[in-house]
Amino acid sequence: MGDQSLLDRASAAAAEHANVTVSINPATLEKLGHVDNTDLTRLPAMFAAARSAQALWAQQSFAERASHIKKMRDYIVANAEELASIVARDNGKSRVDALATEVLPCALACNWYMKNAAKVLKPKSLGVSSILFFNKRSQVMHVPMGVVGIISPWNYPLSIPFGELVMGLMAGNAIMLKVAAQTPLVGKAIEAIVAAGELPVGLFHHVVGSGGAVSTAFFKHRIDKLFFTGSVATGKQLMAQAAENLTPLSLELGGNDPMIVLADADLERAANGAAWAGYQNAGQSCGGVARIYVDRRVHDQFVTLLAEKTRKMRHGVDTDFELEMGAMTTHNQLKVVERHVQDALDKGARIAAQSSAKGPTPGYFFPATLLTNVHDDMLTMKEETFGPVMAVVPFDSEEEAIRKANNSDLGLTSSVWTRNQAKGKAIAARLETGVTAINDHLYTHGLSETPWGGWKLSGIGRTHVAHGLAEMTHTKVINWDILPAKRNLWWFPFSKHTHQALLAALRFAFPRSLGEYVGSSLKLTPYLLKKMFTSWK
């Protein structure tokens, strides 16, 4: 099927229903169904309902909130196969992929937040930093933001928004969710999971419509926080919109991840890991392997191994689970990948290996592709290709590998492959990315206990675990006196005595000798007690 006819078919289906979002299976191009768009004039009522429900929800204990999340987890476990199928059909990935990287992480997320949110978010007493503040005590607490908006992409249409939804709810917020237009049936599946949780009415709203219109409406109605996952371009637009009212924003954006393979690496493991983390989800992973830097001494051996794995891979329509890679999700993304690969070939790159089609491939397919002879001026090295394409480059020194890996505007995740853990950790510490795995890549997104987020244009803020929970709340300090003092040392009135007492306080806190410690204490104590416990007359 030609490119234009693919486009025609998709846009005709969409045009048929102006007020609906149509779902098309990207692997088969079958129309799967449609979801009614939300009438955005209903948003004021939705926000009002969310605000009322949230006020009560915030009063509930963590254990009460967790009981709703547990019901969602049980629903996910009971309906795992159906959920994986919905994701696979809506997004184009295989059902094995959907089960491993979408359904399983959702159940794990429920479990982690149910069990740990209280520990992370409960009020905590802070220590006294200096004896000068002996009468002061502080507590830090996390107050829910209010109504949190989540806008999510199509590449992990279930696990990304659902994980954030659980974080937001456990932190005491109401949620307004907008999933990507390409995966509306997954949005409906999230509705079903949330319904199983039997949340208070009004606490959760699924808003269906185009990203720009929905986000504008969110800002207009003063959403209290926006969690956005998607492209750098959209992230920048949202940041500009958020600036008007300084709406708190978390941005989880693109990546162009480097993988560094040292000479002592287990090359079989490295090749297997690269194949999974580069081609999984048809390469449409923000934290997938894109650029591979390999020590020249093992470069050819590594390329041979990875080429073998690439050739063994089968891409196609998932009929019997027997394939490694499904379709790309959108026609636009397919065109980006084709353009990047053509650009690389035009500039001298070589295709070392590609995957083979299994059966007919009517949809948006691109084979898993391994490129060699690449250089830094190629688009695939400079920009996010976001497809099943990896490029291998040799290096002569670890310094060169680190420099090349860091030579990107994006800094989401990275990896170092070596048998020497100490060396791996030392290199990892120098890579400018939010996550660096040693002898692994990408999978920590599904790990409930590690924070996720990028440096540079890959985003702002962190999602997941304690960091993600904290981003769903305002950090608030409560500070008080333990003895009923009338005044602090630094309050009015001021005098020469105040000046001397403050100097004595400084020297008492940071004495240069024992004599200074004793002397300053003797000067400070009577003045301090007098100032604290007598009235200003």
Ligand code: NAP
């Ligand atoms: P996208 O075009 O930015 O869309 C993401 C979401 O934003 C969709 O729900 C979309 O809605 C909405 N949107 C689009 N334009 C908007 C606008 N002007 N204002 C407000 N919302 C808007 O990104 P994508 O192509 O779906 O996702 C792929 C990108 O996400 C890649 O760059 C990938 O690396 C990144 N990503 C990052 C992470 C991470 O954790 N850092 C994870 C996954 C993906 P519509 O669908 O209705 O347009």
